[in-house]
Amino acid sequence: MxxxxxxxxxxxxxxxxxxxxxxxxxxxxxxxxxxxxxxxVIVPPPPDMNWLAHADFGEQQKRADSAPPALLALGGKPQQELIAQKLARMGYVVTTASSTAQALERLSANKYRLVFCGADAAFEEVLRFVNRLTTDQRRHIYFVLVGADLHTFYDLEALALSANLVINTRDLPSLELILIKGLRDYEQLFRPLLDILGSTP
Incomplete structure (x- = not known):
């Protein structure tokens, strides 16, 4: 050069x-x-829950499945009894946990199709336990978080908290309708994938 x-x-x-x-x-x-x-980026607002006043799922309201096991990890809060009654009416076999340790013990020893957990610091370890499950184990659990600050059916909130569904405590009187819709939406979204994997939740 x-x-x-x-x-x-x-x-x-x-x-x-x-x-x-x-x-x-x-x-x-x-x-x-x-x-x-x-x-x-425009974050969508929580969904309008006015549909609950007119929702009707017909016969689906009477049972969710053939006696699937459900665990309530709510620490004996007042809403636990309400949830237990409604799930039993839907055909679930309900087990309750009064503490985090008891919830973790039962999750380790048994397979649950449905798990309700309180969205508070007392039960954060239950959420961590579920998140650490293998993909195959996790997809068999429909994980529901319940809390006074949550927005029922808000998918972004559920995604951020690694839950399948979030429910505000004020909406618990309509739990049957909420759960039927949530499970139906989950089924429509993931059933083709589960069929391909040869797995039945």
Whole structure:
């Protein structure tokens, strides 16, 4: 490389010192800046629950499955008895856990199709336990979080909390309708996958 070429490169490089790529290539970044300004993420609001007042699932309300086992890890809270009564009416065989330790012991020893857990610090370990299950084990559990600050059927909230369904405590009187709809939606979404995997939840 001759001295003339070297001098030209040196001069060019010194003229670029301190400049950003955006100042050097404004046309290249103009569209990206416009995209960034116009691509504001809009988080959808929680769903409107007014449909509960008129919901009717007919015979589906009477039973969910043939005596599937359900675990209530709610620490003996007042709503636990209400949930237990409604699940029993739907055909579930209900087991309750009065503490985190008892819930973990029962989850380790038995297979449950349905698990209700309180969305509070006392039962965070139950959520962690379920999240640590293998994929094959986890997909057989329909995991429901119940709490006063949750928004029933809010999919983004359920996803963030690694649950299949979230329910606000104020909606528990309509639990049967909520659970039937939740399980039906889950079935429609995952049944083809489970059939391919040769697995029946």
């Amino acid at each position: 001759g001295p003339h070429i070297k001098g030209k490169i040196k001069k060019t490089l010194s003229s670029l010192a301190g400049q950003s790529a955006q100042s050097l290539f404004p046309d290249l970044f103009q569209n990206e800046s416009a995209k960034a300004e116009s691509s504001t």
